[in-house]
Amino acid sequence: xxxxxxxxxxxxxxxxxxxxxxxxxxxxxxxxxxxxxxxxxxxxxxxxxxxxxxxxxxxxxxxxxxxxxxxxxxxxxxxxxxxxxxxxxxxxxxxxxxxxxxxxxxxxxxxxxxxxxxxxxxxxxxxxxxxxxxxxxxxxxxxxxxxxxxxxxxxxxxxxxxxxxxxxxxxxxxxxxxxxxxxxxxxxxxxxxxxxxxxxxxxxxxxxxxxxxxxxxxxxxxxxxxxxxxxxxxxxxxxxxxxxxxxxxxxxxxxxxxxxxxxxxxxxxxxxxxxxxxxxxxxxxxxxxxxxxxxxxxxxxxxxxxxxxxxxxxxxxxxxxxxxxxxxxxxxxxxxxxxxxxxxxxxxxxxxxxxxxxxxxxxxxxxxxxxxxxxxxxxxxxxxxxxxxxxxxxxxxxxxxxxxxxxxxxxxxxxxxxxxxxxxxxxxxxxxxxxxxxxxxxxxxxxxxxxxxxxxxxxxxxxxxxxxxxxxxxxxxxxxxxxxxxxxxxxxxxxxxxxxxxx
Numbered sequence: 001x002x003x004x005x006x007x008x009x010x011x012x013x014x015x016x017x018x019x020x021x022x023x024x025x026x027x028x029x030x031x032x033x034x035x036x037x038x039x040x041x042x043x044x045x046x047x048x049x050x051x052x053x054x055x056x057x058x059x060x061x062x063x064x065x066x067x068x069x070x071x072x073x074x075x076x077x078x079x080x081x082x083x084x085x086x087x088x089x090x091x092x093x094x095x096x097x098x099x100x101x102x103x104x105x106x107x108x109x110x111x112x113x114x115x116x117x118x119x120x121x122x123x124x125x126x127x128x129x130x131x132x133x134x135x136x137x138x139x140x141x142x143x144x145x146x147x148x149x150x151x152x153x154x155x156x157x158x159x160x161x162x163x164x165x166x167x168x169x170x171x172x173x174x175x176x177x178x179x180x181x182x183x184x185x186x187x188x189x190x191x192x193x194x195x196x197x198x199x200x201x202x203x204x205x206x207x208x209x210x211x212x213x214x215x216x217x218x219x220x221x222x223x224x225x226x227x228x229x230x231x232x233x234x235x236x237x238x239x240x241x242x243x244x245x246x247x248x249x250x251x252x253x254x255x256x257x258x259x260x261x262x263x264x265x266x267x268x269x270x271x272x273x274x275x276x277x278x279x280x281x282x283x284x285x286x287x288x289x290x291x292x293x294x295x296x297x298x299x300x301x302x303x304x305x306x307x308x309x310x311x312x313x314x315x316x317x318x319x320x321x322x323x324x325x326x327x328x329x330x331x332x333x334x335x336x337x338x339x340x341x342x343x344x345x346x347x348x349x350x351x352x353x354x355x356x357x358x359x360x361x362x363x364x365x366x367x368x369x370x371x372x373x374x375x376x377x378x379x380x381x382x383x384x385x386x387x388x389x390x391x392x393x394x395x396x397x398x399x400x401x402x403x404x405x406x407x408x409x410x411x412x413x414x415x416x417x418x419x420x421x422x423x424x425x426x427x428x429x430x431x432x433x434x435x436x437x438x439x440x441x442x443x444x445x446x447x448x449x450x451x452x453x454x455x456x457x458x459x460x461x462x463x464x465x466x467x468x469x470x471x472x473x474x475x476x477x478x479x480x481x482x483x484x485x486x487x488x489x490x491x492x493x494x495x496x497x498x499x500x501x502x503x
Contacts, residue, residue, distance in 0.1 A: 001034065001035065001209070002036070002192075002215045003029070003034050003036040004037050004039050004089060004110075004216065004218070005025045005036060005037065005239070006194075006218060007021055007039060007040060007219075007221070008041055008219055009063060010221030010222070010229065010230075011067065013066055013067040015077055017224075018080075019080050022080055022081045022084055025220055030085065031240075032243050032244075036086055036087065037089040037107065038086045039090060039108075039110060039217070040077075040078070040089070040090040041090065042093065042094075043092075043094060044097050045065065047094065048096070049061055049064070071103070078104050088104060088107050088108075089107060089110055090106055090109065091111070092125075093112065094121065095121055095124055107130070108130065108132070109125060109128055109130050109131070110132075110133050111125060111132065111133070111135060113194075116135060116144075116147065117139060123150065126151050126156060127154065128156075131157050131159075132159070133160075134147060134151075135194055136161060137163035137165035141181060141182070141185050144160065144185070148186055159189060161191070161192040161194045161215060162182060162194070164196065167231070171197060171202070171204060179191060179213060183212055183416075187414065187416070188451040190451070191213055191214070192216060192217065193213040193216055193217070194218075199232075199234050205218075205245060206245045209246050210249060210253075212416065214419075216246065218234055219232055219234065220234050220236075223235055253470075254394075254396060256395075267292075268292075268294050268301060268302060269291055269294065270290065270291060270298045270332075271288050271289075271298065271299040271331070271332040272289055272330065272332065273287060273288060273326055273328050274287055274288060274289050276328050277322045277326045278322070279323060280322065282321060283317055283318060283320050284318065285318055288317075288332065290304075295333075298333050298334070299317050299334055303317045304316065304317060304318055323336055323337060351495065353405050354403050357426070357427070357461050358463060361425050361426030362426075363425060365401070365497055366498070367496060367498045369390050369391065370390070370494065371494070371497045372388070372391070372493065373386065373494075374388070374410075374491065374492055375492075376411050376478070376483045376491055377491070378491065379490075379493070383405065383408065384407065384409070385408065385409055385410070385411060386408060388404075389403075394470060395470065397468070397469060398418075398420075398466075398467070399465070399468075400466040400468075400471075402462075402463070402464040402465075403461075403463055404427075404429070405458075406460050406461045407458070408461075409455065409456070410455055412453050412455040413454070413455070413483075414454065414477055415450055416450065416475050417469070417470075419448070420447075420466055420468030421468065422445065422456070423445040425465050426462060427458060427461045428458055429458050430456060430457050431446060431454060431455075432454060432455045433454045435453070453479060
């Protein structure tokens with residue numbers, strides 16, 4: 001998530017006031033532990049305004065003149081902002097200002113909504129090898145299609161920003177559904193939200209983030225005895241509330257409970273014996289019944305399954321052996337039985353192969369690691385298509401280990417929200433990213449942006465570390481619709497790599 005603090009003309013043409021704004025919002029960024037940028041506006045007024053109007057009373061001319069900063073003043077302010085830990089971003093409104101992109105070594109270049117159809121400017125910006133964010137207020141999707149083609153043709157890293165060009169913007173004209181239309185039209189482009197609602201109104205930012213926006217821009221400023229803010233800029237406290245609202249939503253979206261299993265376990269029915277059993281007897285479905293309370297370490301009703309799939313349900317007590325003589329109505333404790341995993345030969349073979357590759361790569365796993373056999377067209381063709389994916393952690397960031405055997409491939413797909421990086425740990429892996437073939441190398445991570453088609457394969461087997469933003473169920477969109485014809489349980493098989501079948 002990138003937060004953009006739009007300083008615009010709120011610096012009032014004062015270097016010291018600009019520094020004070022930077023102090024306020026860089027400290028806020030550190031306090032909230034967010035990635036953020038401070039944004040400036042560049043105009044070369046000698047050429048930007050016609051010579052006959054430079055001293056006119058036109059509203060915008062007066063404002064631009066009164067808040068004007070020289071190159072030397074911008075240098076002082078931008079260096080100050082960079083040392084404060086903020087990314088540096090600016091909106092050039094004219095071609096003459098583009099030289100400042102290099103002069104100030106900007107991290108991000110912004111195209112304002114009023115410039116999103118300024119072709120002389122757009123064509124020059126498209127030549128700049130920087131992150132580019134394009135505001136889209138006032139233009140339709142057909143026009144954005146032309147802008148998209150221009151920046152794609154130049155192989156630029158760019159994003160679209162939903163925006164409504166009213167200042168301030170009422171929630172009644174916010175048109176948030178346009179975010180979805182942009183996402184559907186351009187699934188490989190990151191989408192953000194530039195919002196101009198009044199500080200007195202409820203923030204729309206959490207709603208935009210819920211819809212998939214990963215960039216949020218808001219005008220900010222600092223009030224003094226002589227300076228007041230306009231009707232759509234936020235002070236530090238107000239911006240803090242917006243960030244808290246977004247954080248609250250993201251925590252609700254990705255947070256998981258560490259206590260629910262214990263709570264729900266107490267509400268389950270425990271497994272009890274209908275009849276006496278002797279040591280070595282096999283537990284049959286007719287030998288047990290279910291009642292509360294469930295006792296510590298007792299089998300419960302969730303561990304009873306008499307149906308077969310690719311893998312018999314792990315920890316299924318039906319078919320397990322009793323370790324000792326037991327009386328009717330006694331609770332069936334897990335320590336009293338030998339559990340069968342009922343794994344098919346295919347599963348056993350995949351586990352052996354995976355553990356062998358991990359051992360060669362010197363990569364360690366534990367029984368707590370969630371492991372999944374990802375077989376997109378079914379287990380029968382897993383040797384050709386699929387991978388074993390080990391989920392190490394999935395919170396605000398995610399880490400997975402991907403293991404591929406000799407000759408395997410993973411089909412083309414993209415992620416709607418997730419941004420990830422692949423780093424080769426062992427073997428060989430070829431990544432096809434946006435149609436470009438990349439041979440992964442040890443120690444060199446490769447970034448995969450959201451909504452970018454990619455696939456990968458290995459000639460001789462590999463282990464790849466994936467580090468990403470949060471993984472969401474359903475976030476992967478496959479190019480081949482055939483992938484989705486199998487039920488999820490038949491193409492995403494959960495296993496425990498280290499747990500062996502008991503005899």
